Amino acid sequence: MKQTIIEALQSALEIEHEITKETILKISKQLNVPESEVYGVATFYTQFKAKKKAKYNIEICMGTACFILGGESIVEILRKRLKLKDNVSEDGLFQISIVRCLGRCSEAPVMSINNKIYGKLDKNKIEKLISNLEQNNEV
Numbered sequence: 762m763k764q765t766i767i768e769a770l771q772s773a774l775e776i777e778h779e780i781t782k783e784t785i786l787k788i789s790k791q792l793n794v795p796e797s798e799v800y801g802v803a804t805f806y807t808q809f810k811a812k813k814k815a816k817y818n819i820e821i822c823m824g825t826a827c828f829i830l831g832g833e834s835i836v837e838i839l840r841k842r843l844k845l846k847d848n849v850s851e852d853g854l855f856q857i858s859i860v861r862c863l864g865r866c867s868e869a870p871v872m873s874i875n876n877k878i879y880g881k882l883d884k885n886k887i888e889k890l891i892s893n894l895e896q897n898n899e900v
């Protein structure tokens with residue numbers, strides 16, 4: 762299967778620990794996609810790298826199955842719902858990061874909250890999960 766831009770960026774981060782202009786150029790050539798496209802995904806991806814600890818750590822899967830089945834829209838839904846600034850919610854309760862396959866591809870798109878996995882996500886399911894956590898303060 763063809764490597765996605767996010768997979769290439771994740772591999773590069775594991776090896777080089779940062780995304781440089783050279784990294785973007787290299788991935789662009791390897792995957793035969795425009796530099797601007799790699800740059801766009803890199804910007805999107807790196808802003809979700811965890812910086813501080815919130816009560817609820819949400820990991821959004823961006824492995825191949827989840828990416829294809831709407832992983833990016835899950836990020837968008839959470840970004841709007843939680844009013845994310847960098848990767849942390851406005852109230853400081855939630856923190857978001859993007860991860861590789863969580864091992865539940867048949868339930869894609871998938872995310873975990875404090876290591877508990879939730880699959881077949883859509884806007885309604887996410888809203889229920891977040892509201893429940895905000896009201897009850899537990900997973």
Ligand code: FES
Pocket residue numbers: 822823824825826827828861862863864865866867869871
């Ligand atoms: S790709 Fe998301 S759980 Fe496997």
